[in-house]
Amino acid sequence: MESFNASIVALITMVSLIIGAFLGIYTKPTEKTNAIIMAFGVGALIQALSLELAFEGAERLLHEAHLLPITAWSWVAGGFLIGGLMYYFGNSILEKKGAALRHKATTKKFVVEKKKESFSRILKLLSKSEVIRSLPAEEMEEFIDHLHEVKFTKDHIIFNKGDEGGSLYIIEEGEIVISNPTDNIILSTLKKGNIFGEMAIVKGEPRSATAIAGTEVALLEMSKNNFDHILHKSNILRSAVDKLISERLIRNIKQAESVNEQKEWEKKAVGHISKISNAYSNAMIVSHAKQAAPYAIFLGAMLDGIPESVVIGAGFRSFSSFSFTFAIAVFLANLPEAMASSITMKKANFSNKKIFGLWGFLVFAGSISAYFGNLFLSNASPVVITTAEAIAGGGILAMVASVMMPEAFEHGGPSVGIATIVGFLTAFLFSII
Numbered sequence: 025m026e027s028f029n030a031s032i033v034a035l036i037t038m039v040s041l042i043i044g045a046f047l048g049i050y051t052k053p054t055e056k057t058n059a060i061i062m063a064f065g066v067g068a069l070i071q072a073l074s075l076e077l078a079f080e081g082a083e084r085l086l087h088e089a090h091l092l093p094i095t096a097w098s099w100v101a102g103g104f105l106i107g108g109l110m111y112y113f114g115n116s117i118l119e120k121k122g123a124a125l126r127h128k129a130t131t132k133k134f135v136v137e138k139k140k141e142s143f144s145r146i147l148k149l150l151s152k153s154e155v156i157r158s159l160p161a162e163e164m165e166e167f168i169d170h171l172h173e174v175k176f177t178k179d180h181i182i183f184n185k186g187d188e189g190g191s192l193y194i195i196e197e198g199e200i201v202i203s204n205p206t207d208n209i210i211l212s213t214l215k216k217g218n219i220f221g222e223m224a225i226v227k228g229e230p231r232s233a234t235a236i237a238g239t240e241v242a243l244l245e246m247s248k249n250n251f252d253h254i255l256h257k258s259n260i261l262r263s264a265v266d267k268l269i270s271e272r273l274i275r276n277i278k279q280a281e282s283v284n285e286q287k288e289w290e291k292k293a294v295g296h297i298s299k300i301s302n303a304y305s306n307a308m309i310v311s312h313a314k315q316a317a318p319y320a321i322f323l324g325a326m327l328d329g330i331p332e333s334v335v336i337g338a339g340f341r342s343f344s345s346f347s348f349t350f351a352i353a354v355f356l357a358n359l360p361e362a363m364a365s366s367i368t369m370k371k372a373n374f375s376n377k378k379i380f381g382l383w384g385f386l387v388f389a390g391s392i393s394a395y396f397g398n399l400f401l402s403n404a405s406p407v408v409i410t411t412a413e414a415i416a417g418g419g420i421l422a423m424v425a426s427v428m429m430p431e432a433f434e435h436g437g438p439s440v441g442i443a444t445i446v447g448f449l450t451a452f453l454f455s456i457i
């Protein structure tokens with residue numbers, strides 16, 4: 025009977041996931057509102073983890089298992105660390121399978137990483153040009169956003185000597201022959217990774233040679249208009265270009281130094297990629313959702329929620345003796361998390377049925393976890409109970425720190441600090457009562 029009652033408590037606690045999903049889909053709360061609610065839940069969870077789990081677990085070991093204070097602390101600390109590591113590695117594996125979509129914060133991180141992967145290939149090509157490499161690395165994200173791919177057949181004339189400098193080009197595939205038609209000689213043959221045409225748009229001078237496709241080619245092109253647009257928006261970039269023009273940019277640099285410069289510039293430029301447009305973000309989310317395994321999203325959600333249910337089950341003896349502080353904190357924390365996650369899933373073209381199905385299955389799984397948590401742990405030794413609760417607590421704390429807190433601050437700003445304190449104090453009040 026105790027196990028059944030524990031499952032009921034977990035069921036009521038986790039039903040906030042369904043409520044949160046409903047609010048996220050149909051009421052569309054502002055990001056700041058959701059952040060404030062999330063911060064309140066974080067504060068309540070931190071209080072419950074520190075007092076209801078860590079402190080009471082140590083007290084249990086001191087008075088029931090008669091361990092020394094340092095030994096009791098070691099058991100609790102070890103459990104929290106193990107739980108945190110289990111969450112870290114489990115979460116890393118599942119996110120690669122598609123579980124990042126279950127959280128707004130992890131979805132954004134995923135999109136940024138994908139953009140970095142995509143842009144690093146282009147930056148590797150850009151870094152080969154001394155002209156481009158001399159431009160500020162922190163300005164290259166917008167620079168790349170203005171590149172687009174063009175393809176030409178063999179013998180197509182890209183530009184002629186004397187033409188106005190209209191674009192710069194990066195060779196993705198194929199070969200470009202640079203020639204001087206006046207003297208009827210080939211100056212060079214450029215291959216994958218080479219950049220050409222950049223000096224004309226930087227210096228505003230006519231083309232000094234003719235460029236012809238030696239094979240079928242795929243190029244990345246940036247028009248002079250787009251380049252000038254970036255210069256107009258960026259004082260840093262404009263100053264750098266002015267400096268390049270004044271120095272004429274031609275310097276003799278040792279090859280080894282040039283390679284090191286390329287790698288350092290590329291690394292710095294990738295590190296500055298962070299701005300994700302809504303169009304790019306939504307496109308990546310939809311693309312990721314098509315590749316994501318549904319079971320990965322579900323298992324990821326279970327990784328977040330099951331430890332909480334196990335704690336509820338392990339600590340339940342009867343309704344009269346059960347401390348509902350932790351259950352209330354979980355209820356409050358789940359609400360905004362489900363709201364934000366459901367909005368992200370909606371952007372990924374998940375149907376309402378699929379979203380509610382995910383959270384519904386998780387509520388059911390949480391109830392079952394509480395049932396078995398009570399069945400196997402309620403009568404276990406103090407050491408076993410405390411260790412199990414500490415491991416679960418470590419997983420919960422890792423989730424709070426890596427997902428909920430960053431997301432709350434990003435959208436709520438400094439005000440989430442007050443909301444967290446209020447949540448902490450509210451949970452503390454429940455503990456005292």
